[in-house]
Amino acid sequence: MSYIIGISAFYHDSSASLLKDGEIIAASQEERFTRKKHDASFPKKAIDFCLEQANISIEDVSLIVFFEKPFVKFERIIDSLKNTVPYGFLFFKKAIQSWIKIKLWIPSIIKKELNYSGKIIFSEHHEAHAAGTFFTSPYKESAIVTIDGVGEKVCITIGYGKDNFVKIIKEQFYPHSIGLLYSAFTQYCGFKINSGEYKLMGLAPYGKPIYKDKIINNLVTISEKAEVTLNMKYFSFDKGKTTINKLFCDFFGEPVRESEGEMTSFYCDIASSIQSVIEDFMLKLLIYAKEITSSNNVCLSGGVALNCKSNGEMLAGKVFENIWVQPASGDSGASLGAAFVGHYNYLKNKRKILENNLNKQIYLGIGFSNLEIEKVLKKFKITYYKKENDDLLEIISEELKNKKIIGCFQGRSEFGPRALGNRSILGSPLFEDMKKHINIKIKMREGFRPFTPVVIEEKMKEWFLIDKPSKYMLFTFKGKNKYKIPSCIHEDNTARVQSLHKEENQFLHSLISRFESKTGCPILINTSFNVRGEPIVNTPIDALQCFFNTGIDVLMLENFIIFKEENKTISDKLIKDIDFELD
Incomplete structure (x- = not known):
């Protein structure tokens, strides 16, 4: 072997x-x-x-x-x-x-x-990115587009994969990087580079792209072949300093937003503008990739490929018949x-x-048995209940119906940036104030941040304008019933959908089905099991610490249920200050 x-x-x-x-x-x-x-x-x-x-x-x-x-x-x-x-x-x-x-x-x-x-x-x-996306894809041959800040010297590549080989055809070189351009605006809006780009994407629908022309006429030139040229006088990353400089700020007329400062409409409009630039660029890049590869398929990777709003626009543009994005594209x-x-x-x-399957592509991390978990619960003198699956489903679905927030810890942990049900915080999407509640009281993060609707695959077309499964939270789609599920449809009436097939996560599928039988809604809010600045929980102790230091109501560890209200007195080792570096 x-x-x-x-x-x-x-x-x-x-x-x-x-x-x-x-x-x-x-x-x-x-x-x-x-x-x-x-x-x-x-x-x-x-x-x-x-x-x-x-x-x-x-x-x-x-x-x-x-x-x-x-x-x-x-x-x-x-x-x-x-x-x-x-x-x-x-x-x-x-x-x-x-x-x-x-x-x-x-x-x-x-x-x-x-x-x-x-x-x-x-x-x-970029060869690693290209191989990672092509060899996890369901295609025998495909165009391959990799786009990030910078690798060794390259920022964008177009390649081609067939059978057991990938080849890079076209390269664009540092410092002219569309990824670094997006990171520059991430910093400008007060978010952390290489961490907060998804916040910039989430902020964009709250503004209008009124600075778009100013960006493309002054900061970046994009050719018909999607070749990027940055006007380097506005940037400092090539000097090893901050990404943007005083000229950048003077050009837009406002300083860099303080990381915890007020989010004014100006920065919302800036986010909307650069997001629109990225979406237009990615469509142009795909058109050129199609031209030089003649493939009907495209595989995407690199950090920019995690921009699900841009991915949704590319999907709608139908440049390629099929699009695959590696779930762990960064x-x-x-x-x-x-x-x-x-x-x-x-x-x-x-x-x-x-196989294009969560178990083969995502659930690749560590897992724990009921025996291992029970040892931890006894060690910390936690009051808990052990339930068989049917009773577990009944109790948890009822709690969700009653507006309780659930910490869900089951199976092997996810690989990549998304929690897809095994290390997730779950909630009901039916309450209008649920988004604000989970963001501020539980995740301890900005209130504008959107949540994923995880929907039973057979019912997804009833709720979203979607014609193919979206298993990995990598595309956005328009919602059909925003008024029914207000807490998981974003400001622009889109959602980063996770469609779920029963064979991929039987417990979560059954839980959503049980919730639907009680409420008529085949959808739950799904967000990662962590607080702002913390990695997604990995072990039972991580889950207990996050549970007891946040407003999560109920914790499910495999077959064990823990109610916050029944555990008023707990070990000091499970109580800690939230001292993670803010992202």
């Missing part, structure tokens, strides 16, 4: 993935174990989990693939700073330390951390792509097309 580990590390969202003869056995972000959001450190804990899940040791691993080529990236950084002397000197002085100590010695670090003596190879960053998913580069491009193995 052939075991391959893919690693993504040392930038943001470090992760590890394990393949066994081309099948995904396990994958997880390091942040889930360290509890440090977007953890960039070497993913030792994630690798240990992958090995344990497969019941193997490091000696059984025949190949390790790192997700990018550090020397190529280092060369780009040196060239960039050299071209901006003397402005980039202080950044260079700071950055060089981490490169000399860590980032140029990846093979040595892998061997030392893992006690590994086997083969290590490197993929290119750098966390690049570890999986790197492993596929090793399995297919390097070892030349025959292609196995994976």
